Structure formats: structure tokens, C-alpha cells
Amino acid sequence: MTDHRVVIVGAGFGGLFAAKELRAAGVSVTLINGTTYHLFEPLLYQVATGILSEGEVAPPIREIFRHRRDLDVRLGWVTDVDVAGKAVLVAAPDGRERRVPYDSLVVAAGARNSYFGAEEFAEHAPSLKNIDDALELRGRIFHAFEMAELEEDPEARRRWLTYVLIGAGPTGVELAGQIAELARRALKGQYRHADLGETRVVLLDAADRVLPAFDAPLSVKALRHLTRMGVDVRLNTRVVDVDASGVKVDAAGGGERIEAHTKIWAAGVAAPALAGRIAEATGAGTDRAGRIVVEPDLTVPGHPEIFVVGDMAAQGLPGVAQVAMQGGRYAARMIKRRLAGRPPKKPFRYFDKGNMATIGRFAAVANVGKLHFSGLLGWLMWLSVHLFYLIGFKNKVTTLLHWVVSFLGRGRAERVGPAHGRRGG
Amino acid sequence: MTDHRVVIVGAGFGGLFAAKELRAAGVSVTLINGTTYHLFEPLLYQVATGILSEGEVAPPIREIFRHRRDLDVRLGWVTDVDVAGKAVLVAAPDGRERRVPYDSLVVAAGARNSYFGAEEFAEHAPSLKNIDDALELRGRIFHAFEMAELEEDPEARRRWLTYVLIGAGPTGVELAGQIAELARRALKGQYRHADLGETRVVLLDAADRVLPAFDAPLSVKALRHLTRMGVDVRLNTRVVDVDASGVKVDAAGGGERIEAHTKIWAAGVAAPALAGRIAEATGAGTDRAGRIVVEPDLTVPGHPEIFVVGDMAAQGLPGVAQVAMQGGRYAARMIKRRLAGRPPKKPFRYFDKGNMATIGRFAAVANVGKLHFSGLLGWLMWLSVHLFYLIGFKNKVTTLLHWVVSFLGRGRAERVGPAHGRRGG
Numbered sequence: 001m002t003d004h005r006v007v008i009v010g011a012g013f014g015g016l017f018a019a020k021e022l023r024a025a026g027v028s029v030t031l032i033n034g035t036t037y038h039l040f041e042p043l044l045y046q047v048a049t050g051i052l053s054e055g056e057v058a059p060p061i062r063e064i065f066r067h068r069r070d071l072d073v074r075l076g077w078v079t080d081v082d083v084a085g086k087a088v089l090v091a092a093p094d095g096r097e098r099r100v101p102y103d104s105l106v107v108a109a110g111a112r113n114s115y116f117g118a119e120e121f122a123e124h125a126p127s128l129k130n131i132d133d134a135l136e137l138r139g140r141i142f143h144a145f146e147m148a149e150l151e152e153d154p155e156a157r158r159r160w161l162t163y164v165l166i167g168a169g170p171t172g173v174e175l176a177g178q179i180a181e182l183a184r185r186a187l188k189g190q191y192r193h194a195d196l197g198e199t200r201v202v203l204l205d206a207a208d209r210v211l212p213a214f215d216a217p218l219s220v221k222a223l224r225h226l227t228r229m230g231v232d233v234r235l236n237t238r239v240v241d242v243d244a245s246g247v248k249v250d251a252a253g254g255g256e257r258i259e260a261h262t263k264i265w266a267a268g269v270a271a272p273a274l275a276g277r278i279a280e281a282t283g284a285g286t287d288r289a290g291r292i293v294v295e296p297d298l299t300v301p302g303h304p305e306i307f308v309v310g311d312m313a314a315q316g317l318p319g320v321a322q323v324a325m326q327g328g329r330y331a332a333r334m335i336k337r338r339l340a341g342r343p344p345k346k347p348f349r350y351f352d353k354g355n356m357a358t359i360g361r362f363a364a365v366a367n368v369g370k371l372h373f374s375g376l377l378g379w380l381m382w383l384s385v386h387l388f389y390l391i392g393f394k395n396k397v398t399t400l401l402h403w404v405v406s407f408l409g410r411g412r413a414e415r416v417g418p419a420h421g422r423r424g425g
Numbered sequence: 426m427t428d429h430r431v432v433i434v435g436a437g438f439g440g441l442f443a444a445k446e447l448r449a450a451g452v453s454v455t456l457i458n459g460t461t462y463h464l465f466e467p468l469l470y471q472v473a474t475g476i477l478s479e480g481e482v483a484p485p486i487r488e489i490f491r492h493r494r495d496l497d498v499r500l501g502w503v504t505d506v507d508v509a510g511k512a513v514l515v516a517a518p519d520g521r522e523r524r525v526p527y528d529s530l531v532v533a534a535g536a537r538n539s540y541f542g543a544e545e546f547a548e549h550a551p552s553l554k555n556i557d558d559a560l561e562l563r564g565r566i567f568h569a570f571e572m573a574e575l576e577e578d579p580e581a582r583r584r585w586l587t588y589v590l591i592g593a594g595p596t597g598v599e600l601a602g603q604i605a606e607l608a609r610r611a612l613k614g615q616y617r618h619a620d621l622g623e624t625r626v627v628l629l630d631a632a633d634r635v636l637p638a639f640d641a642p643l644s645v646k647a648l649r650h651l652t653r654m655g656v657d658v659r660l661n662t663r664v665v666d667v668d669a670s671g672v673k674v675d676a677a678g679g680g681e682r683i684e685a686h687t688k689i690w691a692a693g694v695a696a697p698a699l700a701g702r703i704a705e706a707t708g709a710g711t712d713r714a715g716r717i718v719v720e721p722d723l724t725v726p727g728h729p730e731i732f733v734v735g736d737m738a739a740q741g742l743p744g745v746a747q748v749a750m751q752g753g754r755y756a757a758r759m760i761k762r763r764l765a766g767r768p769p770k771k772p773f774r775y776f777d778k779g780n781m782a783t784i785g786r787f788a789a790v791a792n793v794g795k796l797h798f799s800g801l802l803g804w805l806m807w808l809s810v811h812l813f814y815l816i817g818f819k820n821k822v823t824t825l826l827h828w829v830v831s832f833l834g835r836g837r838a839e840r841v842g843p844a845h846g847r848r849g850g
Binding site for chain 1: 461462475478479480481487488491492497498499501517518519556558568571572574575576612614615616617618632660669761817819820822823826827830834836837838839840842843
């Protein structure tokens with residue numbers, strides 16, 4: 001064991017894979033994260049729609065690394081990096097700030113949601129980026145059906161039964177599909193007063209197609225499937241206002257006001273504040289989303305000891321799990337090579353294993369190289385890949401079970417969330 | 426179908442079993458509950474300690490009764506009963522109050538926690554009565570280990586590693602056992618700075634034995650097992666003060682102050698406010714805990730159309746699921762008999778199927794008639810009975826799986842909760 005200290009900021013896909021790759025590397029690793037769990041973000045929408053429990057997508061970091069005596073998990077948020085002194089500043093939940101020194105630093109703090117300056121939309125149209133968001137959305141989605149059941153006025157009832165998703169990337173598409181499934185299938189027959197057939201799911205995007213990161217033919221297929229499921233897809237449409245009871249779209253989208261109690265923001269992400277701090281301290285550039293412009297080997301210009309991987313790096317790559325995983329693993333390998341005195345590895349090259357999104361049960365689209373898959377085949381690929389990458393054997397088993405319940409059956413096992421307006425007992 | 430309307434207040438064990446018994450009875454049933462789910466309270470402590478997800482102990486009421494066209498589920502809280510007008514007043518989450526008329530009424534609103542007048546203890550020593558409580562406690566229990574890991578000062582660290590349970594009934598005993606298991610087994614090897622061997626679990630009760638509702642020899646066995654697990658059991662000890670950093674016990678208990686960040690109140694329950702409203706409106710008596718004194722047939726004196734079952738009725742019976750289940754079923758049968766013009770059933774008689782509590786893995790005590798079971802045999806009985814009564818096939822399967830993970834393995838699959846002091850991202 002050398003006394004080389006590697007600090008990893010963030011236990012998302014980038015940080016997790018860097019930490020795994022450093023096993024038995026003879027370095028001491030400190031993994032710093034703001035929560036005690038790794039978050040399997042691609043399945044977060046299933047927590048929000050009652051399919052999975054939060055534990056299934058959020059395995060405790062300490063449990064993942066319980067056998068790694070070389071690894072120290074620290075709960076806290078990195079607020080700044082002292083580049084000259086080679087240390088990160090960590091704010092802990094006890095209110096104190098501590099310095100953690102490093103020899104090599106891997107920054108993988110991911111992205112946060114962005115309202116593109118319209119932060120006032122957040123209250124009425126929450127977004128889906130962490131477990132708290134997912135439980136909040138779960139509460140809102142199911143609560144709206146309950147409110148529709150209580151409501152006697154037809155117009156007010158329709159407002160409760162209208163769901164607006166802003167942004168037609170994977171999160172928006174997957175949520176739209178799931179909410180449509182809830183109304184058409186999972187909750188069918190459970191209400192006596194509201195007619196869930198009246199449920200309207202509206203999916204808006206300023207772009208001219210859904211899933212713009214996919215090849216165009218797959219966008220067409222996804223759109224067709226969404227439409228068949230009853231989702232009202234509005235492209236070339238921008239939201240100009242969001243309030244408690246609806247949204248207003250721009251003139252290009254028809255200028256209409258859509259009355260809806262439940263609005264979800266799935267339109268964009270930006271780099272966290274830490275990216276700006278690092279850019280400032282190192283003189284590195286940032287792109288429009290605030291991501292750090294890195295060298296071809298993912299290091300910060302002039303600072304070969306600092307790697308930035310995943311969503312925080314401006315690399316012209318999509319913000320998906322694979323980019324972060326491969327980046328984290330690459331950074332760890334670079335560190336090991338340097339310590340071994342071997343020549344540096346080639347520049348980081350992303351190997352695109354493909355891109356996939358589910359639309360409804362038995363339907364997904366997948367882009368693998370030049371190959372396109374859709375329908376049941378795409379869905380089976382989606383299912384296997386996500387099960388494969390889910391962390392921990394027990395999570396794989398219970399997740400598979402919950403999928404059987406939800407897709408073969410029509411139950412939603414995890415419907416408990418903060419119901420809005422719930423009081424007393 | 427007659428036009429007889431049965432209103433059931435509460436979807437706990439009493440209300441659920443009354444509703445089930447009224448299947449195909451030719452009456453219309455309205456089941457009113459403050460949440461959308463039935464709560465399987467006996468396993469709530471496992472949600473609080475990371476074994477089960479909230480969905481596993483809280484199946485949606487609408488899903489349980491999806492095929493019952495004669496049954497209407499209403500979300501809301503019954504605030505009062507108009508005895509003369511035969512209607513209940515329901516406050517709904519939309520802020521409106523509605524009248525729901527009945528011909529027969531089954532009141533099964535359960536119990537709430539009681540601090541016996543010391544309500545100021547609630548902030549520092551929350552109790553465990555519903556899902557929100559369980560998630561709050563889950564957050565506090567796991568967060569304390571994290572804080573101990575961060576803390577450099579040995580005294581402050583010990584305070585984080587000390588858990589005080591107030592009340593040695595089943596909830597207190599089961600929580601004490603589970604927290605001891607977490608420190609000794611489940612979380613072992615996951616922390617690098619805190620020594621979880623320093624964890625102290627203190628279980629206090631004013632009575633002279635643990636599990637006072639069980640036969641005395643079982644209390645002795647339970648005490649022995651708890652002590653072997655390292656739980657510090659203090660009997661004949663009353664808590665006189667609770668604050669942010671500890672508790673103080675009375676002179677009989679030694680007058681000592683115990684420094685502890687995590688305190689849990691498991692000491693007592695009382696009838697909800699609705700019991701008082703009904704007593705007032707009907708002239709019925711109440712006992713010290715505010716429960717309604719009922720006739721031998723569980724009706725309110727002078728009101729044969731109003732039944733009170735489960736924890737809300739003063740019947741000299743323990744506040745356990747079986748009493749509520751049997752009471753609910755009895756009330757439903759009485760209603761059916763009357764409608765059929767048959768002679769009234771005999772007075773309600775509780776058939777005591779037994780009483781059981783787990784202490785740790787592979788260890789439980791069970792009291793069945795005059796028979797006593799403990800250790801592994803008691804635990805297997807506990808396991809089968811709870812699985813049998815859990816609602817829904819899918820909950821049985823995933824619960825069994827989580828038990829395999831937690832008891833054969835040592836994982837805790839559901840550790841996500843509101844971490845106190847968690848901020849930012």
C-alpha cells in the first residue's frame with residue numbers, strides 16, 4: 001500500500017465505478033457523498049410511479065463497499081476545492097466543515113435540475129432528480145386520482161385528471177408512459193366516482209421530436225406508441241408559464257392554457273455549483289450548462305491530478321450512466337498507471353453501448369450502434385440491461401418481482417407517499 | 426341488494442375485516458380512512474429499522490377491494506357523528522366537509538399515541554404509530570450511526586451511539602432488539618471511525634417486567650434474551666424528562682441522566698378525539714384512555730345501529746390486531762343477521778389466538794392459550810402468522826424475501842429515510 005490518497009466526490013455511477021476500479025490498487029480511497037446511498041437514477045421514475053421502493057434504487061454505499069478496508073465513505077457535500085493545498089472542503093450534516101486532503105481527485109458530482117432561469121416554476125412543477133423528488137412526485141401523482149374521486153365539479157375533476165410533463169427526453173417519456181398505464185390499466189376499476197378514462201397525459205417539448213438523443217426513426221416509433229397509449233404529445237411547444245392550476249404554452253405551440261394540477265419538469269439539467277468553484281480555482285472553461293471543459297484524458301487543464309467525469313464534464317457526450325461509469329473507470333485506471341510508472345493510457349474514448357427508454361409495459365426503444373430495437377424486443381433488452389446494472393443481488397431479485405407484479409400483473413406495490421393535504425389521523 | 430347503507434370508519438384491522446365480512450351481504454358499504462392504505466401495524470417496527478419497505482406493510486385499500494362493486498372507499502377523516510341524523514361528517518383533503526349518511530355504523534378508528542400529558546416529549550422522542558413515524562424513525566436511527574462516524578469527540582460519539590426506548594411493550598422490545606441487531610450484526614464492518622460495539626440500547630419501563638401483556642415466564646425469557654443481545658433493560662423506571670440530548674429517569678430508577686441523541690416513545694396509546702365526540706353525542710361512558718364503554722354486543726348503549734370495535738372500545742381486552750379483526754367481523758355479522766331478521770348473535774366473545782413478539786432474529790416469545798413458545802420455535806410461529814395475515818400475495822412474497830435478506834443474510838434493504846441535517850446535493 002502506497003500512501004497515495006484518492007478522493008472521489010460523488011457516489012453516482014462515475015464515483016462508484018472509479019471506487020470499484022481502485023480495489024486492491026494499493027491506494028487509500030475516500031468516497032464523499034451527500035447521501036448514504038448510491039442512486040440508480042434510470043429507475044427513479046419507477047419509484048415515482050409506485051413500481052419500486054426507494055431501497056431498490058438506492059443501495060447503501062457502505063453496504064456496497066463493506067469489504068473494502070481501503071475505502072472510507074464520508075457523508076457530506078464538497079463545497080470547494082483547495083487546488084493549491086490539494087484538499088477538498090466537506091460540509092457535514094453536523095454543520096462543521098472539514099478538509100480532506102488528496103493526491104488524486106476524481107470529481108463526479110453529477111448534475112442538478114435546471115429550470116433555465118425560471119426557478120419559480122419549481123414549486124408547481126417539481127422535477128425528478130433524487131429520492132425525495134421521487135417520493136414527492138409519487139405523492140402528487142396518486143393523490144391527484146384521489147382528489148378527482150372526491151371532486152363533484154366536472155371541470156375541477158378534469159383538472160385533477162390532467163398530467164403535464166414538460167420535456168420529452170427519457171424521463172418525460174417514461175413518466176408519461178407510466179402515468180398513462182396507471183390510468184388505463186393499473187388503477188382501473190379502483191375508483192367509483194371518477195372515470196379514469198378521462199385522464200389526460202400531455203407531453204410537451206420545444207424540440208420537433210421525442211427522445212432527441214435517439215436516432216430519428218426511434219423517435220417516430222416512440223411517438224407512435226405514446227400516441228397509441230393516449231398520451232397527448234405536443235412538439236415544437238414551449239411552456240411560458242406554470243402556476244398552481246395549469247400551464248400556458250407559447251404561440252408556436254398554440255398559445256393555449258392547459259388546466260392541470262399535476263405538472264412535472266423534465267426539461268433540463270445543469271452542472272452543480274461545485275463545477276463553477278473548480279473552474280474558478282483552476283481557470284478551466286465551462287460550457288453553457290456550467291460543465292467543466294476537460295482535457296482528452298478527463299483532467300482539468302494544468303491539473304493532471306484532478307479528473308472530472310460524468311455529467312460534470314463538458315465532453316460533448318450525453319448525460320447517461322454509461323458515460324459516467326466509463327469515465328470513472330478510466331480515471332481510476334489512469335491513477336493506477338501513473339503510480340505504476342507506466343505510460344499514460346490513451347485519451348478517454350466513450351464506447352457507446354447504446355441508449356434505451358421504456359414507453360409502456362412490453363414497449364421500449366433501444367439504439368445500439370446502428371441497430372434499432374423497439375416493442376417487446378426493445379423492452380426485454382431494457383429489462384435485462386437494467387437488472388444487470390442494478391447494484392446488489394437482493395435488489396435485483398425484489399426489483400424483478402416488482403416488475404412481474406406491475407407488468408404481468410397490474411399492481412403497483414409501492415404507492416405510499418406524502419399525500420398532499422393529508423392531515424390528522 | 427337492499428338499500429341498507431353501512432359506513433365503516435377506519436381501514437385498520439377492525440374496519441378491514443368488517444368490510445370483508447360484508448361481501449355479498451346485499452348492503453352498500455362506505456369505508457372511510459385518513460390514508461389510502463391499510464396499515465399492517467405489527468410490522469411497522471421493521472419499516473423503521475430498514476427491513477421492509479413502506480409499501481409492504483401498507484397495501485392500498487382500493488386494491489384490496491378492487492372487485493367489490495358494493496364498496497366505496499373514501500379518503501377523509503371522520504370528525505363527528507350526527508347520531509340523530511344518522512350521518513358522519515367527513516373532512517376531506519380538499520378542505521371540504523361532507524355528510525355521509527348511514528343505516529349502520531362501524532367505528533374502528535383505532536388508537537393514537539399518548540404521552541400521558543407530557544406532549545412536549547414528542548419532539549425529542551417520537552413514537553411509532555404510522556408510516557410517516559416509521560420513516561422519521563428510520564431516518565433518525567440510521568442517521569445516528571452516520572453522525573457517530575463523523576464525530577471526533579468520544580463523549581459526543583457515545584451520545585450518538587446511545588438509543589433509548591421508552592416503554593417495554595412489544596413495540597419497545599422489538600425496536601430495541603432490532604437496533605441491537607443493527608449495531609452488532611447488520612452494520613458490522615461498515616464504519617471506519619466509529620466502533621459500533623460501543624452502541625448502547627437502553628429499554629426503560631415503569632412496570633416490573635418487559636412485555637407485561639404476556640405470561641410472566643415469557644417476560645423472564647424475553648428479558649434474558651434482550652440482556653444477552655446487550656440491551657440495557659431498566660425496569661421500575663420512569664422517564665421524568667426528555668430533551669434533545671438525553672433523558673432523565675426518576676429516583677426509583679436511580680435518578681440518572683442518560684445522554685442519548687435518539688429517543689423513541691413506545692409507552693402508551695389513547696383513543697382518538699372521535700371517541701370523545703361519540704361519547705358526548707350518545708351519552709356513552711369512556712374509560713381512562715378515552716375508549717368508549719360498549720354493550721356486550723359492541724354497540725353504543727341506546728344505539729344498536731352504532732358499533733365500536735378494536736382499540737376504540739373499552740372491553741378490557743388488549744389493543745392487538747386479533748381483537749379488532751374479530752370485533753369487526755362480529756359487527757358485520759350482527760348487521761347481516763338483523764337484515765335477515767334472524768335472532769341476534771350471542772355477545773361478542775374474544776377468542777384469544779395468542780400473543781407474540783420478536784426479540785431478535787430466530788428469537789420470539791409466543792403465548793398461545795396456556796402454552797408458551799420461545800426461541801427459534803416462537804420465531805417460526807411469529808413468522809408464519811405474520812406472513813399469513815399480511816394482505817396481498819405480492820406483499821407476502823417480497824416480505825419473505827426481505828426477511829431472508831435480513832435474517833439469514835445481514836442486509837437491511839430499506840435504509841432510505843429523511844436524514845436529519847441532510848441538505849443540498
